Structures are given as structure tokens and as C-alpha cells.
Amino acid sequence: MDLGDRVLVERNGISYEGVLMPSRRADHVVIKLKNGYNIGLKARESDIKLIEKGKEIKSQQLDRPLKDKPGLPPVSILSTGGTIASKVDYRTGAVTSQFSAGEIITAIPELEEIANYRARVIYQILSENMRSDYWTALARSVAEEIERGAEGVVITHGTDTMMYTAAALSFMLKTPVPVVLVGSQRSSDRPSSDASMNAVCAATVATSDIAEVSVVMHGTTNDDYCTIHRGTRVRKMHTSRRDAFQTINQHPLGRVDYLSRKVETYLPFCHRGEVEMELNERLEPRCSLVKYTPGSSPEILHYYIDKGYRGVVLEGTGLGHVASDWIEGIGRAKEENIPVVVTSQCLRGRICDRVYDTGRDMLDAGAIEGGDMLPEVALVKLMWVLANNPEEVVTLMKTSLAGEISHSIPITV
Amino acid sequence: MDLGDRVLVERNGISYEGVLMPSRRADHVVIKLKNGYNIGLKARESDIKLIEKGKEIKSQQLDRPLKDKPGLPPVSILSTGGTIASKVDYRTGAVTSQFSAGEIITAIPELEEIANYRARVIYQILSENMRSDYWTALARSVAEEIERGAEGVVITHGTDTMMYTAAALSFMLKTPVPVVLVGSQRSSDRPSSDASMNAVCAATVATSDIAEVSVVMHGTTNDDYCTIHRGTRVRKMHTSRRDAFQTINQHPLGRVDYLSRKVETYLPFCHRGEVEMELNERLEPRCSLVKYTPGSSPEILHYYIDKGYRGVVLEGTGLGHVASDWIEGIGRAKEENIPVVVTSQCLRGRICDRVYDTGRDMLDAGAIEGGDMLPEVALVKLMWVLANNPEEVVTLMKTSLAGEISHSIPITV
Incomplete structure (x- = not known):
């Protein structure tokens, strides 16, 4: 059997049907289930039955160059990894964390209506591996982008530890422009993916007047609006729901309507240009x-x-x-x-x-x-x-x- | 100045007005503020100004004997301490954790309409000092009460660690009768106290058909109903609100309307008499x-x-x-x-x-x-x-x- 084939795997009386994907271990098979999730199973070759051979599908061209449109503000996108930066291999269905910021932009055409982008890959990690020295380096990168003229910064980040990174940037940076963290709970190959809408709403906030470190994620389980959370008040409150992020002990900063891209605010906030940029990126990890x-x-x-x-x-x-x-x-x-x-x-x-x-x-x-x-x-x-x-x-x-x-x-x- | 006097204490430019209460430290004064909370302040005698002498008020007679009314089911009340078991000293306004179960019953006359009570003090501790060997001893006490014929057991408990105790009892006991934990977020001397309503609703659940270990606490910030939480699904989700307790990852078991005392259920539950009592009270604390x-x-x-x-x-x-x-x-x-x-x-x-x-x-x-x-x-x-x-x-x-x-x-x- 080849990667990309549709297979049936029997384990302890349960049958798993899906697409065979790359596995890092010889004694494991990984298959992509219908719901889009990958599952790893201990199985021998004899446990796997072929249902249908995989089709050879040409990988979509994702790397077309970014063109600047006149009149749109410059926004930097920094990618650190996580589900929102996961790239689907169209042959195998595998999701990897190696989608660069540039590829995110070309994969979501609506983004091009909002800003002109400069894209940088900072890390390619799963966010549970984040730590304080990465926060420090990330804060330096954000400061560099602002110094180079970015009028907003979007950081794509895994959702697991996004709240910690948002808090760290909030203390390390005084910012005259929006600094927006965004992630997704479902990868972009799944019908219920929140990646596109979250990215569009994050870019919208990055071009808004809210010059704070914020987190922008689905506000409900529908695709209606994203909530704008202050970076020091937000928490992931559900393992898998798209509206997992909640502001605690305060109202959220505001919301972005997905279709109209209208930004509403609920709290006083720091306005664009109100403070000079200041970076104090040191942390005591102990x-x-x-x-x-x-x-x-x-x-x-x-x-x-x-x-x-x-x-x-x-x-x-x-x-x-x-x-x-x-x-x-x-x-x-x-x-x-x-x-x-x-x-x-x-x-x-x-x-x-x-x-x-x-x-x-x-x-x-x-x-x-x-x-x-x-x-x-x-x-x-x-x-x-x-x-x-x-x-x-x-x-x-x-x-x-x-x-x-x-x-x-x-x-x- | 005497305990019970109304005083003004100045500290760092802030004035605190309230009733002088007993303090365990010579360099501290404790005063009861208007909102009912006690506050401890480092202060010298010269920082304290007398506003009004305290009146001598006779301590209310709380210990009248319990009389059984025919037709009402026998319910045991075990007290472990906490705010719901706190007794107000009417001369000083001090709140202590030494209100016995018997005193709770006589202080809340509505309870007498619901059941006939047997009351035992098991502990007099603040619930942050709970630990696994106390859970074991408590489970034994509950089992004893059931074996002696209690048709329901109410445990008054501090709210801080009530969720842990509820979970412990849920695993240790199989019970043919309701075992209900109840606490209060505001002591009974405060206008916003939830002690009475919670106790009445808990007694109502103790006489209901829900033969599970449950937690019964305010369902909203109003005095309209209490929520019945399954003992293994409940969590204190706010430091001070009366509706702090929430069922997580499931619907609550049900609710009790305060005025009508009607019990509604939302989930299948274990009915009265459905299982024999079984006690497996051992725990591995490490x-x-x-x-x-x-x-x-x-x-x-x-x-x-x-x-x-x-x-x-x-x-x-x-x-x-x-x-x-x-x-x-x-x-x-x-x-x-x-x-x-x-x-x-x-x-x-x-x-x-x-x-x-x-x-x-x-x-x-x-x-x-x-x-x-x-x-x-x-x-x-x-x-x-x-x-x-x-x-x-x-x-x-x-x-x-x-x-x-x-x-x-x-x-x-």
C-alpha cells in the first residue's frame, strides 16, 4: 500500500477508515479520518486492508509572489507554527506545521484586500514547545517589523500556549500599532476549519486603531464574528471548540464582523500612535x-x-x-x-x-x-x-x- | 476601646470604618466592614478612632432542641466547617467556623418543614485544610448515617475544596440515598448570604430521588434556584460570586426551585434504592x-x-x-x-x-x-x-x- 491510499485498519474490534499517511514509527500507521483528524494506531501490515488506491493529485501552487496594491497599509505576518500554519499535502492528506506566512496569504485570497504583507517564518514548532527565550526572540522580531514600518503585525501561533505568548508580548512591548496573535483549532483541510476566518479577522484588527497586543479568534461556533481579546486577559477554555478562547474577568476588547469586517470595541483601548515603541524583552525563566x-x-x-x-x-x-x-x-x-x-x-x-x-x-x-x-x-x-x-x-x-x-x-x- | 465598638482605622491614607473584632495578633486589628467582610490591618492603637460604642446584644438562643415531626423523612446533617457553618457573634460581629449542624437547623426554620434531622459535627476546619484522610473519615461517617437509617445526608462544607471532597465521596461511596454537599459563599450575617437558600435546597435534594453524591449551590446570582451538580463534574469557577459552582463538560443533574422546592432533572441519574450501599474509602495520598x-x-x-x-x-x-x-x-x-x-x-x-x-x-x-x-x-x-x-x-x-x-x-x- 502507498501513502494516500484509502484503507481500513482493524484494532481491538474497532475499524478505522481513512487515508494512509506518513508515520514516523515502523510499528504505527497514521490515517486521516473522515472528520479530518489524523489518528495513530499500533498495527501490523496485516491489520491494514486496502479500500481504494489514492489518486495522484498535483500539489496546488501556493507560492505565487505577493504583489503590493496601492493604498493598503503594510502589515507583517510572522509565523511560529501551529495548526493555522499547517499545510496539507494534497497527495497524502497529511497535515504538517510547515506552512509559511507567505503561503498563508496566498491560500486565503481575501487577505489581499486588507493589507500589503511582508511575511517571515520565525519558528516552525508546535506551541506546547514554546518557552520564554522564544518569546524574547519573537518580541524582537515584532519590534523589528514595527521599526521597518509595519502598521500592524499578525503572529500565527499554535493555540495551546497562545495565551502565554500573548501575555509575554503584552509586558515586553509598548506598541504604537496593533500586534495580533491568531491561530486555528481545526486545520485548513477540514470543512469546519476556522483558519481563514480567523486570519481575515486578525488582519482586519492589524489595520485597525487598536494598538495593543491582542488575540483574535472565533467568537462563536458559527462563522459570524471573531472576538478581540486583550493579550493579558485571554485563556483557552476548551480543548477543541472553535470559540475556545475567552476573555476572563473583563469584557473583551471588541469584535470583528467577518463579512463586513467592521470592528466594534467594548472597552477603552490604546490607540494607534498613542505610545512610542518600547521593547523590554528580558525574562527571568526560573x-x-x-x-x-x-x-x-x-x-x-x-x-x-x-x-x-x-x-x-x-x-x-x-x-x-x-x-x-x-x-x-x-x-x-x-x-x-x-x-x-x-x-x-x-x-x-x-x-x-x-x-x-x-x-x-x-x-x-x-x-x-x-x-x-x-x-x-x-x-x-x-x-x-x-x-x-x-x-x-x-x-x-x-x-x-x-x-x-x-x-x-x-x-x- | 472594646470589641463591638464602631471604629475608624487610618492606614496609608485610606480610612476603614467598621466594627472592632477579635484579632489573633497584637499588632493587628480586625474590623468588620459594612459589606460584612472582615479585614485585618496592621495598626497601632493610635491609628484607631472610636465612632460609637458597641451595644450589648444578647446572643440569640440557637440551641433549642430538635423536635421530630411525623411524616418527614430522616436526614443527617454532617458539618465540616466553612462559611456556611460560620456563626456570628452578635456582640462583636465576628464570624467563626464553629456553627454546629444543630445550630444551622435551628437558625433556618424552613429546614424543619423538609425533614427530621440528626446533626453531627465531623470537623471544624476551613476547607483549604481538607486532605485525603479527612475524606476517608467523612465517607465512613456518611456510611454510618445511611446504615442508621438516614434517607438522605447533607454535608456542609467550605466552598474552596468542596469539589475535591465531592469527587472523593463519589468514588468511595455507592449510595442508595442522596448525599448532598452544600456551602455558602457569603456568611449568614451578610444581607447577600446564600447560606439559607443553599441549605434549604440541599435538604430538598436530600429528600429527593437523586441517590448520587451531588453539590447543591446557587444557580444564578438571584435567589431563584439552586443547581444540582454531579459530584464528579463540578468546579468552583469564581472566587466570590454566589453562582460560582458550575458543572463542566456535561449538563447539571438538575435544579431546585427555592420557593416551590420543585426538583427538575436534566440527566439520567441513579434513583433511590437502586444500589446497595458500598464503602471503599481507601485512598493513595501520594x-x-x-x-x-x-x-x-x-x-x-x-x-x-x-x-x-x-x-x-x-x-x-x-x-x-x-x-x-x-x-x-x-x-x-x-x-x-x-x-x-x-x-x-x-x-x-x-x-x-x-x-x-x-x-x-x-x-x-x-x-x-x-x-x-x-x-x-x-x-x-x-x-x-x-x-x-x-x-x-x-x-x-x-x-x-x-x-x-x-x-x-x-x-x-
């Missing part, structure tokens, strides 16, 4: 997010201190609690000049450690209240503050630097 | 929930293996991913017979590690897909499975034992 669970050992906190971590974000329960036996560790961290920031595994709502005894003891030991910051955003912010202004860490962690904390409202709300 | 964040060190996983943990739940990104450099650690865990279960920090949606390369590599290394289980529930379940049926851990972690996993539906949904 920070950790620790999720507290009932009965978990306080030794876990001591482990991070012993290992030389420079900061810890606790994801506590409710208003921001850990068990009483963790408080000694918080005190030790304080003595060793390691900030411990408290956030909540509830995700929604505000930390308040002055209400109950445990919280007050945590504050006495030196814990820093994270306000209504998302735990993941608090982690990225702590990395940034420790690298850029370690003397002011307590004050800065409680102050909104990029829209990540709301003014404290009475907890009765 | 399990850990590890939340993956970009760039976090794979050494973290090795730490838990080195420390003798018997199981690990990973809270991965998206469909269930960690960075490629964590895969070796998953392989080592497998070799050392330590199950690694993968869940998602998205919370909503289903794990599928067969779609992308990273996921397939994780499965090859021995990772176990957690389906659409909540990470916290997967942790508690792993503790239970390891203690009760360690040979079958892979199969059981993928099988719904107490409604915690839905039948796999195609990932396109």
Missing part, C-alpha cells in the same frame, strides 16, 4: 506556577526554593488559599527574597486574602495578592518583573502594567 | 497534580518520581500536551509503574493525544488519556484507583466509574 490541591505537601514549595527558582505563583483555592502547613514555606521564600504571588484556580474573580484567617496568615508570611490576574498571566508577568525591575516586584505585581489587573472593586460584587 | 506551563522543567516530573509518588496527573495544554522534553520523564514513570494521566488546563473539552505528534509520543511513552475528566477529579480518582485496584489503573482511569467521563464523542463536536 519562575514556577504551582497549583495547590488538598493535602499536597508543602515540600513542593521548598523544592522550588531549593532549586534556585526566583519566583513562584501559587494557584490557590477560592479567594487565594493554601493549607496552613504551606505558610512556613511562604515565609521561607520571603526570607530568601523569592516572591510568592497568589492567584486562584477558580480563574474568575479576585484574590482577597484579608477575609479568612488562612489568607491573613499567608499575607503575614509575605504572600503577594494577585488581584484578578489569571494564574498563567501572573507567571509570565513575574518572569518579566523579576528581569526588569526586581526591586519593585511587590508593587508591580499588584499594579496593572498591561491591562492584566482591574482596579480593585469591592469584593461584594 | 498522588500529585502537575500543571504544565511553557518552558517548565521536566525535572519537576522527575522530582515526584524520586520522592516516591505513586501517580501523577498532568494538566497539559490544549488536547493534552506537554513539551517534548517531558516525554522522557513520562517514559521513566511508566517503567517505575507510576501512572501518568493527562488532562487539560482548558478544563472544558476532551483530551485527544492521537491528533498531533507530541500527543502520540506521550501515548507511546505511556501517558493515559483522561478523557473529559476535570484535572482535579482525575487526581482524586487516581488516589482511589491506586488504593483499590492498582492492577487495573489504565483501564479504570479511562472508564467512567462515577459519571466523571462521558462516552467518547467524535472530537469534531
